[in-house]
Amino acid sequence: MRRYTFLRGDNNMLEDSPFTIESFYKFLGERKLMATKCCKCETLFLPPRPMCTKCLSTNFNWVKLEGKGELISYTVIHFSTEQFQSKTPYIIGIVKLNAGLNLPGIIRDMNPKQIRVGMNLLVDFDTSIPLQWPQWPRYFFKLDTLSS
Amino acid sequence: MTQKNLVSIISSGLSKFGRLEGKCSREIFVEAAKEAFEKCPNLDPVKDIEALFIGHMGESFEHQGHTGPILADWAGLLPRPAIRIESACASSGVALRMGIMAILSGMYNIVMVGGVEKMTHRTTMDVTEFLTMASDFPFEQWNGITFPGLYALMATAHMHKYGTTEEQMARVAVKNHHNGALNPKAHIQKEITLEKVMSSRVIAWPLKLYDCSLISDGASCLILTNPNIAKTFTDIPVHIIGTGQASDTIGLYERDELTTLKAGRLAGREAYKMAQVTPKDLDIIEVHDCFTIAEIIAYEDLGLCKPGKGGNLIDQNVTNLNGEIPVNTSGGLKAKGHPVGATGTAQAYEIYLQLIGQAEKRQVSGAEIGLSYNVGGSGASATVHIFKRG
Numbered sequence: 001m002r003r004y005t006f007l008r009g010d011n012n013m014l015e016d017s018p019f020t021i022e023s024f025y026k027f028l029g030e031r032k033l034m035a036t037k038c039c040k041c042e043t044l045f046l047p048p049r050p051m052c053t054k055c056l057s058t059n060f061n062w063v064k065l066e067g068k069g070e071l072i073s074y075t076v077i078h079f080s081t082e083q084f085q086s087k088t089p090y091i092i093g094i095v096k097l098n099a100g101l102n103l104p105g106i107i108r109d110m111n112p113k114q115i116r117v118g119m120n121l122l123v124d125f126d127t128s129i130p131l132q133w134p135q136w137p138r139y140f141f142k143l144d145t146l147s148s
Numbered sequence: 149m150t151q152k153n154l155v156s157i158i159s160s161g162l163s164k165f166g167r168l169e170g171k172c173s174r175e176i177f178v179e180a181a182k183e184a185f186e187k188c189p190n191l192d193p194v195k196d197i198e199a200l201f202i203g204h205m206g207e208s209f210e211h212q213g214h215t216g217p218i219l220a221d222w223a224g225l226l227p228r229p230a231i232r233i234e235s236a237c238a239s240s241g242v243a244l245r246m247g248i249m250a251i252l253s254g255m256y257n258i259v260m261v262g263g264v265e266k267m268t269h270r271t272t273m274d275v276t277e278f279l280t281m282a283s284d285f286p287f288e289q290w291n292g293i294t295f296p297g298l299y300a301l302m303a304t305a306h307m308h309k310y311g312t313t314e315e316q317m318a319r320v321a322v323k324n325h326h327n328g329a330l331n332p333k334a335h336i337q338k339e340i341t342l343e344k345v346m347s348s349r350v351i352a353w354p355l356k357l358y359d360c361s362l363i364s365d366g367a368s369c370l371i372l373t374n375p376n377i378a379k380t381f382t383d384i385p386v387h388i389i390g391t392g393q394a395s396d397t398i399g400l401y402e403r404d405e406l407t408t409l410k411a412g413r414l415a416g417r418e419a420y421k422m423a424q425v426t427p428k429d430l431d432i433i434e435v436h437d438c439f440t441i442a443e444i445i446a447y448e449d450l451g452l453c454k455p456g457k458g459g460n461l462i463d464q465n466v467t468n469l470n471g472e473i474p475v476n477t478s479g480g481l482k483a484k485g486h487p488v489g490a491t492g493t494a495q496a497y498e499i500y501l502q503l504i505g506q507a508e509k510r511q512v513s514g515a516e517i518g519l520s521y522n523v524g525g526s527g528a529s530a531t532v533h534i535f536k537r538g
Contacts, residue, residue, distance in 0.1 A: 021269075021286045047286065073308070073406050076353040077292060081277045084292035092293050094301060094401045104301075104401040105291045110206035112353070117308040138290075 019048040019060050025136035031125045033067045033139065035101060036060040046101040067123030068144055069097035076112045083132060095121050103116055107141045120147040151424040153387035155251045156378035156538060157370050159188035160497045165485035166268075166335040173210060173266040173367070174222040179221040180262060180367040180490075188371065190381045191258075193224060197371065198256040200230040201247045203240025203263030204489040208278040219264065236282035237438060239263055240368065241492025241522025241531040245391050247372050257377060262369030263494070265487035269326050275363050279488070284399035284526040296352035296360055298400050299439035300525040303354050305406035306441060308512035310456030316352050318345035319462045320440035321358045321482055327469055329481025330509040335364045335485030359440040364485030367474040368494035378538065386503045390423025390534035392416060400526045407456075409527035412449040414530045416521070420451075427451040430473060430534075431515040432502050436496035436523040437480040446521055447475070450532070469510060477502060477510045492522035496533060503537040 016047045017023040019036050024047050027034040036048040040057035046065075051058050074093040077084070084090065091107040093115075107121065122144035161184030162220045163176045174416045185193050207213035214505060218232035235242040238318045240263025247261035280296050288298070316503055322342055328334035345358035378385035394414035397403055403410065420426060427450060435450070437443035444458035452473060453461055461467050467475035478484045478498035499518035518535045 025286075073301045073305040075297050075304060075355075076350070077294060077297050078352065079272075079276065079296070080288075080292055080294055081280055082273050085273070087292065090292060092291065092297055092301070094406065100422045102403075103360045104287055104293060104399070117304065 017062070019050055019077050021047045022134070022136070024048055025134070027140050028125050029137040031127065033065045033123050035063050035065050035099065037063045044099055044101055046103060062066050065097060065099050065101075067097065068147060069095040069121060071115070071117055071119045071121050072096045073117060074107065074115055089105070091115060093121065095115070095141055105139060109142055120144040149388055153375040153389060154255075154391065155248050155372045156375045156385040156387050156499050157162030157496070157535075158373050158378055158381040158385055159184045159191065159371045160500045161185075161187070162333055162494055162497045163367040164333050165364045165487060165494070168266075168268070168365040171266075171365065173204070173212070173215070173264045175219050176266060176365055177219045177262065177264045177367040177369070178222050179199060180369045181260070184260070184369050184371055188381055191371065196258050197225055197228060197260050199228055199250060199259045201243040201250070201259065201261045202223055202230060202232050203235070203492055204232050205234055205236055205239050205265060206278045206281070206488070208281070208333035209270060214449055215264070219262075223260070225260070235529040236524035237436070237486070237488045237491055238522045238529040238531055239489045239492065241495070241520070241533070242494055242524075242529065244370065244493055244533060245393055245531055248388060248391050251374055251526065257374045259372050260369055261493055262367065262374060263490040263492060264367040265489040266365045267363050267487060268365050272363065287399055287401065294352060295526070296355050296439065300352035300355045300442055301400060301404050302445065302526075303439070306445065309407050310459070312444060312456075312459040315342065315346065316459035316462050316481060317354070317359055317440040317444065318342055320437060320443045321345045322400050323462070323468055324476050324480040324482035325426065325511055327477050328483025331479045331484055334479040334483050336468060336483050339358045355441070357437055361481035361486040362483070363534045364487045366485055366487035366490045366494065368490045370493055370496055370500065379491045384504045385538035386500050387535045387536045387538050388533055390419035390421075390425070391532070392418030392422070393416070393529070393531040396528050398525065398528045409449055409523065409530055410444060410531070411455040411527050411530035412446065412521065415530045416450050418535050419519070419532040425517060425534060429517050430519050432477055432499060432512050432518040433473065433475045433500050433521070434480070434518075435475055435521045436477060436491070437476055437482050438486060438523065440482070442523065443475065443480070450519070450521060469512070474512050477507065477512060492520070492531065495520040495522060496535070498537045
């Protein structure tokens with residue numbers, strides 16, 4: 001049973017949204033990067049999980065992350081699956097967020113020649129919903145010009 | 149703990165690896181099974197083989213799942229129980245482990261383990277899509293990360309942390325193609341030059357076409373017995389003395405380190421401990437070189453060198469066919485080919501041939517102890533086996 005309705009731009013999602021990957025993606029539609037924090041041992045999770053893998057608690061709170069971090073590795077994809085073919089070549093990075101969690105994603109508006117491990121990146125949001133299942137909003141990375 | 153023979157290999161089979169036009173996976177598996185049966189005339193397969201454990205990764209390739217009973221049927225083994233094991237590219241390494249466990253449980257004395265994959269009839273884009281299913285869907289696949297992309301992320305991190313170079317990775321490809329040129333069942337039996345690797349087109353920077361293993365068709369199998377009865381079937385059994393397996397997060401991004409596969413390290417540690425051997429005792433190794441960086445990381449994770457020094461082993465020719473510790477004498481996934489479900493037991497097949505002295509032009513003389521290391525996905529599954537000449 002859904003405990004909320006997802007209406008982009010109109011209603012905000014309730015803070016008691018279920019601790020699911022779907023909720024994570026739907027929060028992106030409100031331009032929010034949300035992780036979950038275990039109420040018992042305070043471990044952060046991204047993506048959210050229904051059970052804490054450190055202490056097995058099932059009690060969590062949502063935590064809004066700043067979305068800033070440091071690039072720890074990257075690649076430039078020249079040959080992709082069909083779905084991403086029109087975007088090739090595109091840059092993929094893994095970013096260690098300041099909260100300590102890693103997030104993988106596409107880095108937009110960046111010349112591959114300028115990219116380097118350790119650079120400061122920022123999460124941004126693409127709230128247009130792609131046609132492919134599961135039809136949720138997306139996040140991507142871009143240069144964090146203020147921190148760089 | 150003293151060293152113990154867990155099970156014995158009494159025979160093995162391998163189909164030709166490559167583009168096997170007009171053949172589907174069940175037919176390819178028969179090619180491997182037939183070799184194993186013919187090499188062991190004392191075995192009556194129909195009567196003696198009690199169960200079948202099969203590695204097979206993707207039902208998408210042939211729109212065919214439920215592979216266990218199909219292969220039991222086509223190998224003439226009905227109505228024996230047959231189980232398909234799916235652990236991505238580690239499927240048949242894990243099937244081997246399941247076969248070992250089945251014998252150690254006391255339930256069976258003789259089992260067949262193996263694997264198969266039919267891939268080359270699909271477009272490269274379809275194959276990329278199907279293999280991607282072994283990575284994390286909601287964060288990796290959905291951001292357009294491919295398998296070459298995942299290993300490229302490991303490579304970039306390794307280059308940044310340790311100074312590993314694209315040239316060192318390319319040398320892995322040159323070495324494995326040299327070995328593959330000596331293997332009549334290898335998919336590509338042709339030497340390549342460093343320049344050819346370095347100038348090949350980029351797939352996922354820093355990985356280029358020749359850093360990537362091959363899309364191949366193929367099948368492999370082994371016949372395992374309780375060690376007490378192995379000599380009934382062959383004068384030269386090979387014993388498995390160690391097995392290890394571990395799991396990790398499906399997402400590469402979820403791990404603390406991108407430059408090592410923790411599951412591989414743990415599987416290796418378990419197998420070494422069980423076998424009572426150290427890396428120095430090994431004469432030959434087959435590792436999971438799905439991409440060239442994976443072989444360099446494998447050297448480190450298996451303890452052949454310290455973390456970050458894998459590139460040096462390649463530079464110093466330590467793992468060459470005539471080196472101190474030859475790695476991937478078969479040509480590896482890079483040149484022998486990588487029909488994903490067949491790879492784990494194909495690695496064991498090569499070790500078996502080497503230990504019984506039948507590896508022909510690529511024979512490592514006097515090899516007594518070997519190791520195989522099979523990885524699933526970007527390292528969420530890993531399994532290590534250690535073998536000893538009987």
